Amino acid sequence: MLRTILTTTAIGIALASTAQAQTAAEVLDTYADIAEANYGDSLESARGLQDAVNALIESPSAGTMAAAREAWLEARVPYQQTEVFRFGNPIVDDWEGKVNAWPLDEGLIDYVDGAYGGPTDANQLAALNVIANPNFTLSGEEIDASEITPELLEGKLHEADGIEANVATGYHAIEFLLWGQDLNGHGDGAGNRPWTDYAQGEDCTHGNCDRRADYLSAATDLLVSDLEWITGQWAEGGDARDHLMQDEQAGLSAILTGMGSLSYGETAGERMRLGLMLNDPEEEHSCFADNTHNDHFYNGVGIQNVYLGRYVRIDGETVSGPSLSDLVAAENPDLDQEMRAKLNNAVQALGQIKTAAEAGFAYDEMLARGNEGGEALIMGGVDGLIDQTRSIERVVAALDLGGIEIEGSDSLDNPDAVFQ
Amino acid sequence: MRYLSILVLSLGFAAPTFAGVDQSLDQHILPGFDRFAESADALAKTAAQDCRPQAVRPAYQAAFDAWMPLADLRLGPSETGALSVGFWPDPRGFTPRTLTRLVADEDPIARDPEGYDDVSIAARGFFALEMLLFDPAFSHYAPGSYTCDLVATIAADLEHQADDLKSDWQTGFAATLRNAGEVGNATYLSRDEALRALYTQVLSSLEFTATKRLGEPMGTFARPRPALAEARRSDRSLRNVVLAAEAAHGLATALADWPVPEIDAALDRVHEAAARIEDPGFQDVDNPQGRLRAEVLQQAVTGLRASIEVELGARYGIAPGFNAQDGD
Numbered sequence: 001m002l003r004t005i006l007t008t009t010a011i012g013i014a015l016a017s018t019a020q021a022q023t024a025a026e027v028l029d030t031y032a033d034i035a036e037a038n039y040g041d042s043l044e045s046a047r048g049l050q051d052a053v054n055a056l057i058e059s060p061s062a063g064t065m066a067a068a069r070e071a072w073l074e075a076r077v078p079y080q081q082t083e084v085f086r087f088g089n090p091i092v093d094d095w096e097g098k099v100n101a102w103p104l105d106e107g108l109i110d111y112v113d114g115a116y117g118g119p120t121d122a123n124q125l126a127a128l129n130v131i132a133n134p135n136f137t138l139s140g141e142e143i144d145a146s147e148i149t150p151e152l153l154e155g156k157l158h159e160a161d162g163i164e165a166n167v168a169t170g171y172h173a174i175e176f177l178l179w180g181q182d183l184n185g186h187g188d189g190a191g192n193r194p195w196t197d198y199a200q201g202e203d204c205t206h207g208n209c210d211r212r213a214d215y216l217s218a219a220t221d222l223l224v225s226d227l228e229w230i231t232g233q234w235a236e237g238g239d240a241r242d243h244l245m246q247d248e249q250a251g252l253s254a255i256l257t258g259m260g261s262l263s264y265g266e267t268a269g270e271r272m273r274l275g276l277m278l279n280d281p282e283e284e285h286s287c288f289a290d291n292t293h294n295d296h297f298y299n300g301v302g303i304q305n306v307y308l309g310r311y312v313r314i315d316g317e318t319v320s321g322p323s324l325s326d327l328v329a330a331e332n333p334d335l336d337q338e339m340r341a342k343l344n345n346a347v348q349a350l351g352q353i354k355t356a357a358e359a360g361f362a363y364d365e366m367l368a369r370g371n372e373g374g375e376a377l378i379m380g381g382v383d384g385l386i387d388q389t390r391s392i393e394r395v396v397a398a399l400d401l402g403g404i405e406i407e408g409s410d411s412l413d414n415p416d417a418v419f420q
Numbered sequence: 421m422r423y424l425s426i427l428v429l430s431l432g433f434a435a436p437t438f439a440g441v442d443q444s445l446d447q448h449i450l451p452g453f454d455r456f457a458e459s460a461d462a463l464a465k466t467a468a469q470d471c472r473p474q475a476v477r478p479a480y481q482a483a484f485d486a487w488m489p490l491a492d493l494r495l496g497p498s499e500t501g502a503l504s505v506g507f508w509p510d511p512r513g514f515t516p517r518t519l520t521r522l523v524a525d526e527d528p529i530a531r532d533p534e535g536y537d538d539v540s541i542a543a544r545g546f547f548a549l550e551m552l553l554f555d556p557a558f559s560h561y562a563p564g565s566y567t568c569d570l571v572a573t574i575a576a577d578l579e580h581q582a583d584d585l586k587s588d589w590q591t592g593f594a595a596t597l598r599n600a601g602e603v604g605n606a607t608y609l610s611r612d613e614a615l616r617a618l619y620t621q622v623l624s625s626l627e628f629t630a631t632k633r634l635g636e637p638m639g640t641f642a643r644p645r646p647a648l649a650e651a652r653r654s655d656r657s658l659r660n661v662v663l664a665a666e667a668a669h670g671l672a673t674a675l676a677d678w679p680v681p682e683i684d685a686a687l688d689r690v691h692e693a694a695a696r697i698e699d700p701g702f703q704d705v706d707n708p709q710g711r712l713r714a715e716v717l718q719q720a721v722t723g724l725r726a727s728i729e730v731e732l733g734a735r736y737g738i739a740p741g742f743n744a745q746d747g748d
Contacts, residue, residue, distance in 0.1 A: 103512070120513050122648070139643075162643050165512060260742040269744050277503055277541040278514055370538040386499070393616070393741040394609070 023327055024248040027309065030321030031255055032241045034311040035085050036234035038302075041078035041314045043227040046220075049075045049174075053220045056198055057213045065195035069178050073291060076171065078314055080298030084306050087266070088257030091233055091240040097170075098158065099226050102285055104167035106176045108157065109215065111206050113183055123163045130157060130168075131211045148214040150222045169222050172286070177216045179288035186281050186368035188360070190290035252399065255324055259303050260392040263346070267299050268385035276378045281364040290364065293357035296381060300350040303388070304343040324395070332398045335391070342391045346384030353377050440675035440736075441614045445594050447674045448667075452489045453586040459486040460575075460582035467575035471568040472561075473553045476575070477654075480553060483578070484546050484656060488663035489670065490585075492625030494744040495617055496593030501585050504541040505578065507548075508650055509632055514542035515551055519558065519570075526566050533576035545581070547651070549574050554653035616738045618675055622668045623733075624743035626725040629664045633657070634718040637702045644706040652701040658694060665690045665721055672728045682731045686724040693717040 052071035056064040079100070085092050107116055107127035118127045128136060134146040139161050145152055157168035167173055180193030196205040198213050206212075233240035244251045275283030284292035305311045309323025329336035356377055357363055366374025459482050466479040490498065491506055507515065518540050522530060529539055542548065552558045552571050561567035599605050600614035608614040637649035637657070649657040669687040673680055693716045704710030733739065 105512075122511050122513055162640065264742045265744055273500065274503070277500075277507075278518075279538075279540040280514065280542075369540065389742050390607070390613075394613075396739075396741075397612070 023322060023330070024252060025245075026322035027255075027324055027327055028244055028248065028251045030309040030319075030323060031251075031306055032234055032244055033321065034305060034309070034319050035082070035240070036231065036238075037313055037319045038078055038082045038085075038305075038311055039227060039231040039234055042075065042082055043224065043231050045071070045075040045078055045314060046224050046227050050220050050224050053174075053216055056195075057217055060195050060198040060200070062195050065178070065193075065198070069289070072171070072175060072178055073289065073294075076286070076291060076294060077298055079171065080295050081302035081305060081311070083266075083299050084258045084262050084302040086258060087261035088254035089240055089244065091243060092230065095226070095230055097164075098154070099170040099223060100172070101159075101164065101167040101170055102172050103165060103282070103287075104172055104176070105163075105165040106181065106288075108160070108166050108168065109173060109176060110180075110212060113181055116181070123161070123165050125160055125163065125166055131208050131215055134211075148211055148218055150218045150225070153215070153218055154222060169219055170226075171223065172288075173219050174216065174223065175286060175288045175291075177212065177219065182281070182288055182290065182364065184281075184364075186365050186371075188362065188365070190362075191288040252324070252327075253396075255306055256392055256396050259306060260389050260396075262299060263303060263385040263392065264389040267296060268382045268389075272296060272378055272385075273382045276367055276375060276382075279367055279369040281367055283367060284363045287364070290357075290362050292363040293354040297347070297350045297354045300343075300347045300381075300385070304347055307339060307343060328395055328398060335394055335398050339388070339391045339395055342384075342388035346381070346388045349380040349384035353381055439677055441597050441600065441611070441618060443677075444618050444671055444674040445597060448489065448670050449493070450590060450594060452486075453582075453589050456483070456486040456490060457579075457582040457586040459483040460579040464572075464575045464579035467572040470563070471572040471575075472563060473559050476549075476553055476571060480546075480549060481654065481656070484651070484654070485659075485663065487546065488660055489667040491660075492628055492664060492667070493621050494624065495621060496596065497585050497588035499744070501581065501588070504537075505545045505581055505585075507541045507545055509636055509648065510542065510547065511648070514540070515547050516555075516557070518542040519548060519551055522570065523558070523567055530566060530570040530573050533573045533580070536573050536577040537580070544574060544577055546578070549578070550651060550654050612738065615675070615736060616741055618671065619733060619736070619738055620740040620743055622672050622675070622728060623725055623740045624745055625664055625668045626721055626728070627743075628745055629661055629668075630718050630721045630725070633661050633664065634702075634714055634721065637705050638711060638714050638718070639705075641711065644711060646701075646703045646705050649702040649705075652703065655700045657702045658697050658700045661717065661721070662690065662694045665724060668724065668728070672732050676732050676735075678735070680731050682727040683724070686720070686727040690717070690720040690724055693720040 049068070049071040052064070052068040056068045083096075083100070086096050087093060105120075105123050105126040106112060107118075107129060108125055109129070110131045111129060112127065116127065120126050125138070130136070130145050130148070134144070136143055136145065138156065143152075143156055145156075153168045153173075157166065160166040160168070176191075178193065179191030180197075182189070182191045184190075194205050196203050196209075198209055198216075199205070200209055200213075204210075230240075232238050235241065244254060271285050281287070284290075285295040286292045307324050309325065310318060310320040312318050325336055325340065328339060353363070353366070356366075361374070365371065366378055368374065459479070463476070463479040463483040467476050470476070487505060491502065494502060519542075521527075522539075522543055529536060536544070549571065552561075552567060552574070558567060561571075596605060596607050597614045597618070600608035600612075601610040608617065633650050637644065637646050637652075639645035639648070646652070650660055651657055665687060669683060672683055676683075693713070696713050697717060698704060698713070699710065702710075702714060705714050
């Protein structure tokens with residue numbers, strides 16, 4: 001469905017005039033350059049995380065544990081900005097579940113508090129605890145997990161039994177291994193896993209510290225290799241870039257689809273409003289580290305980046321070029337102003353959540369039943385994202401030269417296309 | 421390509437009048453909220469008199485029937501309001517968990533219908549009621565028990581929600597749709613935008629029915645998941661599919677200003693496929709025959725969606741906007 005909106009025709013017609021066709025290709029170039037830089041930054045900071053994790057495993061201490069957590073938090077800043085590349089780019093969408101799947105039944109991975117419960121109707125593996133169990137049965141198959149390797153996590157455990165909540169890899173699995181469960185409910189504090197969970201020998205807490213270290217190491221290595229792969233997809237000659245460039249109309253559609261779907265269905269809907277309405281302290285994107293305010297904020301920044309054609313790298317350099325904004329401004333300057341204002345408003349509203357969280361009002365506290373201040377903050381972000389989605393739809397329509405949009409529509413030429 | 425000629429022809433006629441927005445409100449949406457409010461009122465009154473399952477179930481079924489024509493709308497007051505009336509799917513079991521906790525703690529909120537709107541949506545609306553009225557883990561409660569009071573409170577809260585939705589649509593949002601494009605309407609800057617918003621609801625609803633109401637229990641051939649069928653405890657899974665398809669058809673025909681024989685025929689095919697389903701709760705999707713029948717129904721729902729795109733969307737020259745189900 002999300003791809004349907006943009007297969008309309010008329011973007012193509014807008015681009016049929018030669019001056020704009022030139023611009024559209026440049027806009028796509030800028031977008032692909034930002035993607036390459038943004039995934040490249042995600043990779044670099046994941047390598048920083050890998051170094052910090054190795055240090056934690058080699059010499060476990062409160063200091064190396066804190067450094068690993070800090071490296072994880074830093075790594076999230078560029079990554080969350082890349083989420084705007086997901087929807088609309090099939091290569092990214094098919095891949096991203098390996099690195100950012102959420103929410104997860106963390107009992108699959110390691111020990112959990114008694115209140116977590118056991119297997120559920122929906123997930124028989126919710127409390128499997130692979131770190132404590134070198135052998136187990138999975139959908140009738142005997143699994144040898146005596147060695148915890150990237151292949152085991154990726155090939156056997158991740159989405160085991162076809163259950164999406166069986167998240168064995170990626171940022172949130174690593175987050176759980178660094179922070180542990182947040183047992184503070186709606187109160188102050190994030191997860192508080194002791195560094196001694198990685199101590200070897202007698203100092204080891206909660207058992208199986210060697211296997212826990214193996215798991216953390218394997219998951220971090222996988223994150224790095226997965227980010228290497230996707231960065232390559234956006235380099236010159238990479239499949240994601242080539243796919244984008246094949247068809248200017250479809251390429252612009254991909255940009256707008258990513259902006260709209262991340263704004264509305266994903267961030268405003270699934271991640272923010274639903275969590276608020278469930279009043280569950282675990283219904284936040286980074287529930288172990290209490291970093292959700294940053295997850296949402298950098299999603300908003302990423303959406304703005306691709307419209308404005310401008311991305312500030314983690315080393316301070318800027319990647320910029322001809323943008324979708326330029327294209328819209330040439331067609332309809334008022335709409336471009338509207339779109340820019342809406343993007344600003346949403347980033348500002350998400351920024352208010354971030355500000356409050358950094359001042360001590362954590363996102364899980366905002367989710368508490370009857371917390372009116374928290375509800376207002378979160379709904380401010382939701383409303384901003386929904387509001388900008390309407391303008392994104394207008395941009396789709398505006399690039400469409402109105403009225404003659406029917407000719408050449410994929411959905412008309414090939415009615416089955418919309419279901420693909 | 422074969423549809424292009426239809427289009428080109430239709431462009432030759434006078435432009436559509438866009439009466440469709442008014443018709444969809446007057447024929448489908450507003451009367452629907454009237455009926456829903458009435459049946460939710462009846463449900464609340466029934467539960468207030470006798471909150472035991474046998475007494476409440478018929479009114480529950482009637483209210484759910486009245487809700488289905490509106491269930492998939494996600495705009496205006498329903499953008500957020502629909503979620504607390506019908507929280508589903510619930511892949512991580514929030515509803516049983518939240519209800520279990522309320523009952524175990526005997527949380528006093530169960531005796532406060534006015535304050536109940538602060539409670540998690542997992543413990544509100546039709547699916548919370550269904551769990552309490554139909555699931556053996558909850559449904560053996562006695563009159564005067566905590567659970568019995570909780571049922572009456574959830575029913576009363578549902579009535580409040582129905583009243584709020586009705587009045588918010590009638591007094592506010594209906595005008596926003598009708599006045600699309602007029603000065604001061606910041607939501608819809610043109611008639612086209614209002615039309616597209618409603619059209620998006622029709623297509624999103626059918627997609628939801630195909631991928632969730634049918635797709636969730638079907639799972640994969642190797643791993644069907646009948647336990648994930650919507651409203652299986654109250655044996656409403658099939659009924660909800662049919663009512664949702666009829667609602668999409670009703671809204672589509674209201675939006676159209678012209679005869680829609682293809683759309684009508686596509687709805688007939690949904691009814692035919694539905695008539696062959698043997699288990700109203702889709703619990704037979706784990707055998708090949710049951711699965712095949714569900715697949716045929718799923719194809720019929722998808723076919724209805726396709727015919728609406730061709731016979732309605734193409735003629736208006738509109739494509740759907742973003743929908744609330746986009747995302748993971």
